[in-house]
Every structure is written in C-alpha cells, then in structure tokens.
Amino acid sequence: MSGDHTRTKQWLLLAVMPVVVLVQSGCEGPPSDRIQGYVEGEYIYVASPYAGQLSSLSVRRGGQVNLGDPLFALDQVSEKAARDEAERRLGQALANLEDVKKGKRPSEIESLKAELKSAQVALRLSVQEVTRQEGLKSMPGAAVEMEVDRARAMQNQNQQRVAQLKADLHTALLGTRADQIAAAEAEVHAREAALAKAEWALAQKRQAAPKAGFVFDTLYREGEWVGAGRPVIILLPPDHIKVRTFVSETKVGGIKLGDVVQITVDGVQGAIQGKVSYISPRAEYTPPVIYSQEARKKLVFLVEALFDQDAARDLHPGQPVDVRFNVAL
Template sequence: MRICRRILLPFFLLIALAACSDSPENRFQGYVEGEYVYVSPAIGGTLERLMVQRGQSIARDALLFTLDRKFELAAVEEARHSLQQAQDNLANLEKGQRPSEIASIQAQLRQAKASANLAKIEFERRLKLIEEQTISQEELDRTRSDYEQKAQLVRQIGAELTTARLGARSDEIRAATAQVLQAEAKLKQAQWNLDQKQRTAPAAGFVFDTYYRPGEWVAASKPVVSLLPPENVEIRFYVPQNVVSRLKTDQEVSVTMDGRETPVPAHIYYISPSAEYTPPVIYSSESRAKLVFMLKARPAPAEASGLHPGQPVDVTAPELAP
C-alpha cells in the first residue's frame, strides 16, 4: 500500500504541476509521510498479550506486547541456581576448612606429639641399656625406627593443619573463579532471551498498525507493532529543476492543508541529488521543465500530531517570493 502511494502521489503531482501554471512560483505540492519504527522480537514465540491498539498514543517505555516466556523464565531460574552454586564453591575454597575440621586435625596433632614424646623417652632409655649391654642392637634399632616414624607423623599432621588454615590452592581458586564468571555470563544470556519476549516502546508516538493477534505465532524479527513518533513525521514535496538550486537545507517553509487555517512551519532537511519520478525525456530546453526533485521538510514535533501520512499539502518557500 505504501509503495503504491509513493508511486501514484508523485505521478499526480506531476500532472498537477503541469496544470497549475498560474500558481505562485514559490508554492509546491506535496504530501505528509512518516518514517515508521517497527518493533519486533529477536526470538520467536506465541503472542500472549497485545497491550496497544491502532490509533493509540503511547509514552516512551510503554509495554507493547509479550510473547510466551515459560521456557525463558525456567532458563533464568536455572542460571541463577548455577551461579549461586559456583559462588558458594568459590567462597568455600577461599576460606579453608571448617573450624570443626581444623579442631579435629589439632587433636590428631596433639596425640601424635604425645606418642612421639613417649617414643623418644623409650629410645633414650634403650640407648643407656645398649651401653650396659642388657639389650640387643636389634631391639635398639626397632625403638629408633618407632621414634622416627612418630616424629615424622607429627610433622605430617602439622603440615595438614597449616594447609587447612590456608584454604585451597591458588589454581583451584582460579578455576572456581572462572566457573563463577561463566555462570554470570549464562545468567546474562538467559535474562536477555527473557527480555526479548517482552518489548516496550523505544519512543513516544502513535501506534500506526498492529500485525498479529494473541495466540498467533510470531517469527523472530517479524514486526508486531509499528510506531510513528512525532519527530519522524515529514513533508515531501517536489520542485522544478530550475528552482531546486535556490533551496537549501535548514531553510524554513510554510505548510498549508485543507481544513486548517494556520500554516505549519517546517524546515528542509533533505534535497534529492537527482531527479525523482520522471518519464524518459530528451534533455532539450523544452523538456527540462518536466524534471522535478523531491525535498523533505520536518515540522516541529508539537505540530506533527495534527498531520497524517498521505495527506496532501501545499508547501510555500517565502524566500522564493518574487
């Protein structure tokens, strides 16, 4: 429909330009057009709720529609639990063993020291007996071995106590930290997927059209709502080739239309670099008058609410007045 309008409107404008030779040289014909904002989900799904309707004016960030989000909600919940588990594991590695476990190792250390002290006394006693030749060398060696084993056990349990107080090794902590970062990234991804199933208005404006009804399947990237913000309303008009060079961007023009007595001010922001919608002609001095160029002007957002796409208008450029 918009393509037909873009083709037919300029065609009729060309006819009108040719017919209205008695109109002022600084008045041109045109029409209102809009650059629409198409709001679509990045992920497909069943349309669950449609909160707006055609013709409604909405504010920025107003909720437009919601797709079915059961799967995405479950994915977010799973990602949250995974993150909590990874964070608990990292905290456990960083703080070392529990106080009760450390107390148990300390008790083992005290027991080992007592046994080592007893073995030392027994070994020293055997040294005196060997000098008196009342025991054999084999018995002395057995006592020495027992003492050395218990002394070694004291050193081993002491090292275990030091390790328990320090916590996990640095490489284990780095691995646990990486798991936390990975879990955080998965949660962000799951939350992003969830947010895509519920879209809000990127700008305040007019709901131009809706394309789906609740219960219908919406494919990814397919627009559900089209918006027309006031700042996207524009005036398109056409001027002959002998006039276009006298117009400049940011130049003010006056827009009039049927049913409105007060003109609407607008500013030119685009001038086509080439001829628009022209039939094939030979560029002679007689045929050059058929060439027209499209210009675009933008009214103030406060004035744009009273303009409707497709509405015919007259554009007057005061600086071109004879």
C-alpha cells in the same frame, strides 16, 4: 440584416468571455513560489526476536502511546523456566565459591591438632626409648644392638608423622589454593552471564513503546502465533513525519539545509512551518548523453522538511500539500 448579424456576434462574444476567463483561472497551478508535495511517514515496526503466542495486546489501532507504554506480550513459559534454572545455577556457584574460600571446617582443624599432639607425644617417648637403649649397650651380655636400631627407626617414623601433621594443619588453616578460588570465581561470572541472558530473553517477550507516537496498525490478534522477528505493532512517532517534494534544477541551488519552509494543507487554516532536513544529491531524472538546456529543465531533486511534533500530529502520510521555500522568519 447585417446590423442584426453584427449584434448577434457581439452578444456571443460577451457570453463566451466569462467562460474563457473561468477556464483560464481554473487551469492555473499553484503560485510560482509554491511547489506541490506530500506527507511521508517513517514507521517503527515493533517486534520480538523470539517466537510465541500473542498473550496480550495492550493498544488499539488509531490510539496514542507514550514512551515506555506496554504494547504487547508473548507467552513466557519457556523463558521463565530458563531464567529460574539460571538463578539456581548461580546460587550453586556462589555457594561453591564461599566453600572453597573457607578451607577446612573447624571440627576438621581440631581433629588435625589432636593428631599432631598425639604424634608429638609418641615422638618424645621414642626419643626417650632411644636414649635408654643406647645406655644398655655398656652392660655386658645385653643384646641391645637390635633394640637400639628399632628405637631409632620408631623415632624417625614419629618425626615424619609430626612433620606431616604440621604441614596438613598449616594447609588447612590457609584454605583452598588460589587457582581453585579463581576457577570458582570464573564459574560464578559465567553463571551471572547466563542469568543475564535468560533475563534479557524473558524481557524480550514483552515489548514497550520505544517512542511516543500514533499506533498506525496492529498486525496480530491475541491467541495468534507470532514468528520470531515478525512485527506486531506499527508506530508512527510525530518526529518521523515529514514532507517530501521535488524541486527543479533551477531552484534547488537556492535551498539550504535548515531553511524555513511553509506548507499549506487542504482544509487546514493557516500555514505550518518547518525546516529543510534533507536535499538529495542525486537527480530523480537523468536525460541520456548530455544535459541540453531543455533536458536540464526536467531535472528534479528530492527535498524533505521536518516539523515540530505538535504540528506533525496534524499531518497524515499520503496527504498532498503545497510547499513554499525561503520563508523569512
């Protein structure tokens, strides 16, 4: 009986050993040179600074867009009206500037010249009348003193009239004063700025892709009202996809910015290569009071890595990965 019992124990040991080996192999974590991490995406939320009804949506969730592709448009009735008004006001200001630069019209200048000639003729006649009246003073019985004074007064009046018309004609030929021209030019610049603002506001009702990438989500449907600044499209550019992992205090000192890393993804053959883009200066866990030897082992530091765009397109936010640092090129 003792022999049978011994053989039974031997058979049990032989049966249990494979199970123990399998359990031990199943409990093993990733290789010691690999650290678990996950894929993270930094999204771009595309919005308009103005409110309006969503009139068109040019993309679908899950699609790809290139730089400058149209994404969506809001109704533009109010902004178009403001732009048109600004254009008309600018045209009015430009016409006013040209008008003040020209001065008097040719017909007005010819009228001033004709008035000046008439005044000059009257002045010559008044000079002759003064001479004639002064000659009559020597004749006896002639009451010419009053007539001489009247003739001299008319001469002075005609001289002043000629001087006035000459000044008016000179001013008409000069055009508008410099300060009036400067004021008109300032008005034109103000209207140009108002038009630029109106055109910018109109353009903001249509949004294009700021970068090429993946349309992660669309948040509104055509016909819905979109508030000012509310995102309509969420984009995920390839260069905004990165891998995040947490490295222990004992290993973070051996990692530098630009170091080459490799990640492996479940279901993907081969490794994807990238570079370390960020190492957090702060520990994610800080034990109280002091850093004991045991507590230091609990410290981890965030490390991020970026990949070229072709490789990043195969990565999806939230995807678990294994990260291997200090990979030789």
